[in-house]
Amino acid sequence: MYFESDQIERWSRHIRQVRDDLDAADQAKPESVDAGPFTPLVIDMVEATVADYVHLTLRLGTLADRLDKVADYYRKVEEVNQELLQVTPDSPFYNAGAIGLSMAGEHAAAWGLTKDRDQE
Amino acid sequence: MTQTSTQLGGDPASIRAVATWFRDILAPRVKEAASVAAHILNERLDAWEDAAARAFAEQLRAGHRKAEELAEAIKKRADLLDEIANTLEQAEELMAEADRLATLGRLRREGGWIYAPAYGESVDAQPENNTPEALEAYYNSRLAIWEKVEALTEQAYEMVRTKLIGDDSYDWNTLIFRAGDFVKETVSELVAEAKQTAVAATPLLLARERPTPSFLRLQAPAGHYGLTSRVLTAAGPILIVTGAAYELYRGNPPERVVLTTGVGLGGGPAALWFARALGFGSQPWTAAAITVVGSFFAAEVAGWAYDNTRTARDKLLRTTPDVDPGPRPLPD
Numbered sequence: 001m002y003f004e005s006d007q008i009e010r011w012s013r014h015i016r017q018v019r020d021d022l023d024a025a026d027q028a029k030p031e032s033v034d035a036g037p038f039t040p041l042v043i044d045m046v047e048a049t050v051a052d053y054v055h056l057t058l059r060l061g062t063l064a065d066r067l068d069k070v071a072d073y074y075r076k077v078e079e080v081n082q083e084l085l086q087v088t089p090d091s092p093f094y095n096a097g098a099i100g101l102s103m104a105g106e107h108a109a110a111w112g113l114t115k116d117r118d119q120e
Numbered sequence: 121m122t123q124t125s126t127q128l129g130g131d132p133a134s135i136r137a138v139a140t141w142f143r144d145i146l147a148p149r150v151k152e153a154a155s156v157a158a159h160i161l162n163e164r165l166d167a168w169e170d171a172a173a174r175a176f177a178e179q180l181r182a183g184h185r186k187a188e189e190l191a192e193a194i195k196k197r198a199d200l201l202d203e204i205a206n207t208l209e210q211a212e213e214l215m216a217e218a219d220r221l222a223t224l225g226r227l228r229r230e231g232g233w234i235y236a237p238a239y240g241e242s243v244d245a246q247p248e249n250n251t252p253e254a255l256e257a258y259y260n261s262r263l264a265i266w267e268k269v270e271a272l273t274e275q276a277y278e279m280v281r282t283k284l285i286g287d288d289s290y291d292w293n294t295l296i297f298r299a300g301d302f303v304k305e306t307v308s309e310l311v312a313e314a315k316q317t318a319v320a321a322t323p324l325l326l327a328r329e330r331p332t333p334s335f336l337r338l339q340a341p342a343g344h345y346g347l348t349s350r351v352l353t354a355a356g357p358i359l360i361v362t363g364a365a366y367e368l369y370r371g372n373p374p375e376r377v378v379l380t381t382g383v384g385l386g387g388g389p390a391a392l393w394f395a396r397a398l399g400f401g402s403q404p405w406t407a408a409a410i411t412v413v414g415s416f417f418a419a420e421v422a423g424w425a426y427d428n429t430r431t432a433r434d435k436l437l438r439t440t441p442d443v444d445p446g447p448r449p450l451p452d
Contacts, residue, residue, distance in 0.1 A: 007167035011160050018153045026452075028145045030137040034447040036130020037280050037440040038204050045197055046138060047451045052190050053146060059183065060153060070172065 005075040012067035019060040022053065122236045124273045125433060126215040126222070128280070129444025132205040138450070139201035147194040154187035207283045211276040218272035225265030234269060237262040277432035277443075284439050355408045360384035360415045375438065376426045380419040387418020 035042040157180050164177050218234075228235040239259045364381040368374065391414020392407055400406060436443065 001170040002168070003170065003173070004167040007163070011163075014156055014160070018149075018156050022149050022153065025145050025149055028141060029450055030134065030141055032447040032449045033134045033138050034129065034131040035135050035204065036128055036208055036445070037436060037443045038130065038135070038208060038284065039442075039445045039448055040440060041284065042135060042138065042201065042204065043448060043451065045201070049142065049146065049194055049197060050451055052193075053150065056150060056153060056187060056190060063180075063183070067176075070176075 003074045003077075005071045005078060008067055008071040008074065012064045012071060015060050015067065016064040019057055019064060022057045022060070025053070123233045124218075124270050124431065125233050126219050126273055126276075127232055127443055128208075128212055128215050128276060129442075129446065130208045130212070131447075132209040132212070134447070135201055135205035135208065139198040139205065142194050142198035142201065147191050147198070150187055150191040150194060154184050154191060157181075157184035157187060204283060207279060211279050214272045214276035214279070218269045218276070221265050221269050221272070225262045225269070227262065227266060227269065236266045236270075274432040277436045280443075281432065281436040281439055284436075355412050357385045357388050357411065357415055359412060360388070360419055363419070376423065379426055380422045383422035384415045384419030388412070388415035390414060390418070 033039070033042055033046070161177060161180055161184065164173060164180075168176075222229065222234045225237070227237060228241065237259060240255060360381055363384070364377050367377045367380070388411035392410050395406075395410045400410070433443070
């Protein structure tokens with residue numbers, strides 16, 4: 001098990017940037033369409049495409065949020081680990097490092113990232 | 121027909137603008153989202169590995185595939201929109217030509233309609249020019265122009281209708297969405313309805329449950345041909361039902377298929393009943409031949425009637441609510 005909080009955070013920023021670009025596409029949308037007898041078909045096609053597009057945008061936003069939470073949590077784990085490294089083996093807190101690591105997985109599960117973990 | 125219309129709205133450029141938006145703005149951005157997902161998947165193992173990371177990768181991989189599919193679908197839809205714009209443009213050119221000819225032939229226009237010429241109508245203001253021969257020649261030339269106008273408008277409306285319902289490439293909806301599915305469901309319902317009609321109209325198919333009607337009972341010796349004759353007598357209707365599926369596959373309008381199928385199904389037994397009334401059709405093979413010919417002939421007559429009793433505009437208006445609804449705002 002290993003993790004790099006900074007890298008996870010960079011992914012989140014990258015995804016959020018793509019999400020914002022997708023959002024901005026609305027500005028280039030034509031105001032209206034006059035397709036004559038094809039109007040119902042064209043409107044249906046645009047509706048269908050916009051629905052898919054919005055769905056993708058929302059999913060990317062959710063993914064970025066979750067990655068942020070994961071990065072935050074792993075960062076806290078790293079801080080705990082740094083503190084524990086200062087503790088001697090005789091200390092009653094010595095085993096807390098391992099407990100912290102396993103908790104990382106548990107919290108990730110709570111955020112929905114390890115849906116399949118229960119099946120493993 | 122005594123009247124026709126050149127009314128056909130729409131601005132092909134506005135459809136092309138939507139296609140360009142799809143192709144140049146939406147598709148590349150979705151593709152970019154897919155690329156970012158692929159990039160993160162490539163980097164993931166260097167930065168993060170545990171159960172949560174594996175679940176994250178699995179979700180990201182699925183999302184990447186979907187984004188790739190969506191980018192391709194949007195490009196295909198852009199191509200379809202361009203095809204629609206081209207069809208509309210061609211149809212509008214035909215209508216413009218029909219309008220020009222109608223003006224040239226001084227055909228009567230009223231309430232958006234162009235009327236077939238009447239003898240003695242729009243004659244020369246100089247009475248000395250209105251000899252019977254001149255009037256006849258003038259009428260004939262205008263009639264020829266009218267026929268050309270009518271043919272052009274029919275061709276334009278038919279071109280639009282074919283693009284609307286006769287093109288299988290509209291399966292663009294099957295990937296994710298609804299309008300094409302609605303068409304398919306509609307077609308399936310019509311086929312199911314046609315099959316139900318077939319069962320109702322040919323009780324032989326349910327011979328175990330229903331007594332065979334007297335007009336379909338065969339005079340087979342000692343019942344040797346009982347099953348054979350029943351199957352053979354149902355040959356015409358069975359062929360018609362099979363033919364209905366083929367007609368739909370070829371892109372014929374569903375309402376035409378329902379009409380020809382229904383009439384074809386009734387035509388076989390009717391022909392057999394008539395033949396028996398005349399003393400024919402008691403042998404299985406004769407009965408089968410009569411039902412096949414009867415069904416086929418009836419279906420052809422129904423198809424001819426469908427094709428020749430409605431204008432292309434009437435048929436088009438059964439597939440779309442309006443030929444000129446005007447500009448519509450795009451959905452948000």
